[in-house]
Amino acid sequence: MKKLNFQIIVAALLLMSVVATGYVLSSDSLGHSKHSVESTAEMDHSEMVHVTTRNGKTVTVEPGEVLEIRSEGADLSYDITEIRAQAGSELTIKYINTSTMPHNILFVYTEEDIRTVGVAALQAYQNEYVPENEMDRIFGYTSLAVPGETVEVTITVPEEPGSYPYICTYPGHFTQMQGRLISR
Numbered sequence: 001m002k003k004l005n006f007q008i009i010v011a012a013l014l015l016m017s018v019v020a021t022g023y024v025l026s027s028d029s030l031g032h033s034k035h036s037v038e039s040t041a042e043m044d045h046s047e048m049v050h051v052t053t054r055n056g057k058t059v060t061v062e063p064g065e066v067l068e069i070r071s072e073g074a075d076l077s078y079d080i081t082e083i084r085a086q087a088g089s090e091l092t093i094k095y096i097n098t099s100t101m102p103h104n105i106l107f108v109y110t111e112e113d114i115r116t117v118g119v120a121a122l123q124a125y126q127n128e129y130v131p132e133n134e135m136d137r138i139f140g141y142t143s144l145a146v147p148g149e150t151v152e153v154t155i156t157v158p159e160e161p162g163s164y165p166y167i168c169t170y171p172g173h174f175t176q177m178q179g180r181l182i183s184r
Contacts, residue, residue, distance in 0.1 A: 056081030056179070063089040071099040071177075076168070078105070081179040083166075085157045091181075092154040097145035103168045106130060106141035107155060107181060113137040114165050118174030129169040144170065158183045 120131035128144040140155030168177035
């Protein structure tokens, strides 16, 4: 019971901090990360910064290939932040969590879905932080991988060419831990 109460308190605190501020990660011209906090009330969502990491890379996946994505240490990032794949093809992702905390990979349809799904996930601890009430915004996800665990998911790349975000929905991670699936 104490563990459940602790999870509820942590989720509430994270929700309050996410709602009160927007956390933006950007990089300067030399590629160094820098953090800034902006009020979401003052942010125009069309001007939201695309999250990137110094270590993130772009990969092109051919049909039938299995893509390995990793997280390491205490960084809230994926080692691959852009996946290019053929529209309508099946994509299998093997997520290897060698970080110090739990993570997952969850695919959403639009940039606007990131915050909605991320905030709803705070209350979805009983479902490994995948919010069942937002499934119309989600087209694939892994189970939650604790440190040292590997999980896998196979998704169908959306038929409509475009950019589809993927995020970690463990509490509070979605603000930094992001990537994009490019359907081509």
